[in-house]
Amino acid sequence: MQTVTNQIKQSMAGSSWIRKMFEKGIELKKRYGADAVCDFSLGNPDVPPPAKTKEILEGLAAKAIEPLGLGYCPNAGIPAVREAIAAYLSKQQQADVKAANVVMTVGAAGALVAFFRAVIEPGDEVLCPAPYFVEYGSYCGHFGGVLKAVDSKPEEGFRPDFDAMEKAIGPKTRAILVNSPNNPTGCIYAAEDMARLASIVDRVNAAREAEGGRPLFLLSDEPYRAFAYDGATVPAVLPLTPYAVVLGSFSKTLSLAGERIGYVVVSPAMPDGDTLINAVTLTNRTLGYVNAPVLGQRLAAALLDQTVDLEIYDRRRKLMAKVLSEAGVEFTMPKGAFYFFPKVPGGDDIAFVDALQEEKVLAVPGRGFGMAGYIRLSCSVDEAIIARSAEGFKRAVARFQ
Amino acid sequence: MQTVTNQIKQSMAGSSWIRKMFEKGIELKKRYGADAVCDFSLGNPDVPPPAKTKEILEGLAAKAIEPLGLGYCPNAGIPAVREAIAAYLSKQQQADVKAANVVMTVGAAGALVAFFRAVIEPGDEVLCPAPYFVEYGSYCGHFGGVLKAVDSKPEEGFRPDFDAMEKAIGPKTRAILVNSPNNPTGCIYAAEDMARLASIVDRVNAAREAEGGRPLFLLSDEPYRAFAYDGATVPAVLPLTPYAVVLGSFSKTLSLAGERIGYVVVSPAMPDGDTLINAVTLTNRTLGYVNAPVLGQRLAAALLDQTVDLEIYDRRRKLMAKVLSEAGVEFTMPKGAFYFFPKVPGGDDIAFVDALQEEKVLAVPGRGFGMAGYIRLSCSVDEAIIARSAEGFKRAVARFQ
Numbered sequence: 001m002q003t004v005t006n007q008i009k010q011s012m013a014g015s016s017w018i019r020k021m022f023e024k025g026i027e028l029k030k031r032y033g034a035d036a037v038c039d040f041s042l043g044n045p046d047v048p049p050p051a052k053t054k055e056i057l058e059g060l061a062a063k064a065i066e067p068l069g070l071g072y073c074p075n076a077g078i079p080a081v082r083e084a085i086a087a088y089l090s091k092q093q094q095a096d097v098k099a100a101n102v103v104m105t106v107g108a109a110g111a112l113v114a115f116f117r118a119v120i121e122p123g124d125e126v127l128c129p130a131p132y133f134v135e136y137g138s139y140c141g142h143f144g145g146v147l148k149a150v151d152s153k154p155e156e157g158f159r160p161d162f163d164a165m166e167k168a169i170g171p172k173t174r175a176i177l178v179n180s181p182n183n184p185t186g187c188i189y190a191a192e193d194m195a196r197l198a199s200i201v202d203r204v205n206a207a208r209e210a211e212g213g214r215p216l217f218l219l220s221d222e223p224y225r226a227f228a229y230d231g232a233t234v235p236a237v238l239p240l241t242p243y244a245v246v247l248g249s250f251s252k253t254l255s256l257a258g259e260r261i262g263y264v265v266v267s268p269a270m271p272d273g274d275t276l277i278n279a280v281t282l283t284n285r286t287l288g289y290v291n292a293p294v295l296g297q298r299l300a301a302a303l304l305d306q307t308v309d310l311e312i313y314d315r316r317r318k319l320m321a322k323v324l325s326e327a328g329v330e331f332t333m334p335k336g337a338f339y340f341f342p343k344v345p346g347g348d349d350i351a352f353v354d355a356l357q358e359e360k361v362l363a364v365p366g367r368g369f370g371m372a373g374y375i376r377l378s379c380s381v382d383e384a385i386i387a388r389s390a391e392g393f394k395r396a397v398a399r400f401q
Numbered sequence: 402m403q404t405v406t407n408q409i410k411q412s413m414a415g416s417s418w419i420r421k422m423f424e425k426g427i428e429l430k431k432r433y434g435a436d437a438v439c440d441f442s443l444g445n446p447d448v449p450p451p452a453k454t455k456e457i458l459e460g461l462a463a464k465a466i467e468p469l470g471l472g473y474c475p476n477a478g479i480p481a482v483r484e485a486i487a488a489y490l491s492k493q494q495q496a497d498v499k500a501a502n503v504v505m506t507v508g509a510a511g512a513l514v515a516f517f518r519a520v521i522e523p524g525d526e527v528l529c530p531a532p533y534f535v536e537y538g539s540y541c542g543h544f545g546g547v548l549k550a551v552d553s554k555p556e557e558g559f560r561p562d563f564d565a566m567e568k569a570i571g572p573k574t575r576a577i578l579v580n581s582p583n584n585p586t587g588c589i590y591a592a593e594d595m596a597r598l599a600s601i602v603d604r605v606n607a608a609r610e611a612e613g614g615r616p617l618f619l620l621s622d623e624p625y626r627a628f629a630y631d632g633a634t635v636p637a638v639l640p641l642t643p644y645a646v647v648l649g650s651f652s653k654t655l656s657l658a659g660e661r662i663g664y665v666v667v668s669p670a671m672p673d674g675d676t677l678i679n680a681v682t683l684t685n686r687t688l689g690y691v692n693a694p695v696l697g698q699r700l701a702a703a704l705l706d707q708t709v710d711l712e713i714y715d716r717r718r719k720l721m722a723k724v725l726s727e728a729g730v731e732f733t734m735p736k737g738a739f740y741f742f743p744k745v746p747g748g749d750d751i752a753f754v755d756a757l758q759e760e761k762v763l764a765v766p767g768r769g770f771g772m773a774g775y776i777r778l779s780c781s782v783d784e785a786i787i788a789r790s791a792e793g794f795k796r797a798v799a800r801f802q
């Protein structure tokens with residue numbers, strides 16, 4: 001008898017490309033030894049957390065054994081943590097964010113799922129520039145939402161195609177979802193581009209308000225906000241439209257991805273925004289998260305002035321750029337995050353990923369992110385591994401010449 | 402414009418009775434001072450975590466600042482933690498549980514939601530004896546599941562009504578969900594009663610197998626397993642039927658509810674059980690939990706030989722029984738968990754809860770758990786508060802005489 005639903009069975013069969021590469025990696029490492037494999041397939045931040053993490057956790061250990069030291073907190077988060085995050089976001093987002101505008105969540109992923117549960121009616125669409133983080137489809141799909149991807153412009157540094165985005169908006173479009181700095185491309189959307197998206201949202205909402213419709217949200221998924229290089233800045237999003245919602249996490253910034261600390265912040269200017277915050281607080285509870293893990297909440301709040309050593313990521317970025325250039329691989333230099341999304345020689349991403357595999361170099365095909373003809377390389381690995389991959393890249397490229 | 406869905410708007414309007422009492426509690430405590438209010442409305446375990454928690458967390462602090470110290474772990478849990486939990490469950494459940502049968506989750510709530518996502522088709526029913534933990538309806542409802550409650554027998558210590566349960570099973574019934582030791586009644590289902598439920602499940606599955614249907618699961622939600630008094634034991638569930646699934650957590654046992662550590666364990670004897678485990682691993686990821694918080698996973702695994710001081714809960718239980726008896730309130734002595742579910746004088750639970758409120762005693766009406774005419778009292782409060790409530794109970798009862 002079949003234990004699981006047909007939909008989940010299908011999801012399992014079509015398991016993500018990242019997953020497939022992860023399994024391939026295990027197999028190759030077993031066969032050739034971990035040191036022989038250059039694994040660029042995973043985004044698990046490997047730079048150590050800030051040194052202060054140790055001291056903070058030791059302090060939390062003493063408090064943990066008090067009554068309720070590790071007990072439930074309010075569903076929206078520990079009040080003092082919400083306050084601290086609100087102050088942090090006020091500065092970052094150039095908006096007057098109050099604790100009441102913030103819900104602490106189980107990572108940015110948990111933030112997206114709780115948000116979608118609150119706003120998605122079956123058949124609603126979430127519009128997203130491609131390439132995109134492939135889990136977005138599942139996040140809204142749990143509740144009958146449909147992800148609609150619109151190709152961005154690789155030749156313009158993966159800038160969104162505004163005309164195509166605007167054309168793709170229909171009456172069921174519930175949100176435009178952007179991820180900047182971007183996974184998988186590493187691009188950062190310029191302030192003027194974010195403003196252009198916001199103006200599309202405002203135009204749509206003016207029409208919807210006139211006809212008594214539901215609002216279109218501008219969702220900005222920002223787990224990589226701190227990862228900006230060469231003096232690049234990530235523009236604030238909350239001031240751009242009253243229907244802006246920002247989702248973030250400390251997974252990458254503080255290398256605590258496994259502890260699952262994220263947040264949703266709703267624009268203080270959103271009409272009926274309180275209802276939305278209350279709804280996300282409710283869905284955060286009823287989806288079984290209940291509250292973001294309390295140790296992680298306290299840890300993140302105590303480390304808001306810290307990040308991991310971003311220089312390490314920048315050095316890796318420069319080294320990967322050198323490796324790819326010398327191998328003759330075409331790419332846009334990423335300004336943010338820790339990924340490269342190069343164009344593959346020959347045009348077939350799966351063929352190139354296979355060729356790389358024979359060189360014991362693991363990459364994820366671009367079609368896993370909704371854009372074939374490219375690969376994603378994650379630089380959450382040691383510089384030595386990047387350096388070691390140089391010859392493999394050259395030999396793999398040579399096969400397509 | 403309406404920011405949230407109609408369904409969520411309704412859920413918010415009908416917010417749970419526990420929530421309402423929580424808010425009432427804040428109001429009363431503000432007005433009369435926290436010491437003046439006897440709040441029995443919440444189940445936040447207030448007995449301090451085991452003393453060893455401090456030492457373990459300090460050890461984890463040192464490891465946290467290593468690379469990947471707080472990084473993502475496999476979606477099913479940290480391998481060593483799954484191994485440890487499997488050994489612990491093998492003993493507890495009298496079954497040969499392997500790590501591969503276990504998925505670590507964000508609390509037992511996260512376990513239920515991830516499980517339902519994996520197995521519930523829209524319209525599927527989850528059968529449950531009433532009274533029941535009210536969030537169950539939301540947990541399956543996110544995916545179109547419907548909770549169907551069947552009154553248990555208060556006069557037999559809230560034993561399930563087996564005939565009524567069996568009659569309620571239809572082609573869309575996907576699971577029988579029991580919670581033992583029970584929230585809100587404090588009852589523990591006897592071994593023979595669990596076996597009887599299992600035999601119903603087996604009978605249904607034999608018929609379904611013959612007609613190529615989907616299996617019926619026996620779900621046992623056991624966050625209170627360690628809370629058994631007067632020498633009572635909670636029977637093992639996994640050996641009872643191959644379609645048994647146990648969901649548990651360390652929220653109460655180790656007083657770490659806020660850190661969100663639970664698990665799903667699928668009977669090693671379940672046909673196609675691997676698929677189910679893989680599906681729950683997938684939904685655990687795609688629902689945005691990604692993995693159970695790593696600090697909490699390591700903490701729980703290091704404390705498997707510990708519990709909070711259960712004597713404290715037992716003393717409270719005895720004191721609450723004395724208070725209720727002396728006030729002339731009719732109740733079944735709970736054998737487990739930390740709740741009382743007494744019958745209200747006069748028969749109207751809301752009227753009695755209101756009368757208690759005037760005495761600054763907070764309780765939750767039984768209708769909040771699907772059984773009117775009763776109230777739930779949580780003993781996760783200090784003995785002094787229970788003692789202090791005695792006169793209030795007497796005066797409230799007097800109004801109905």
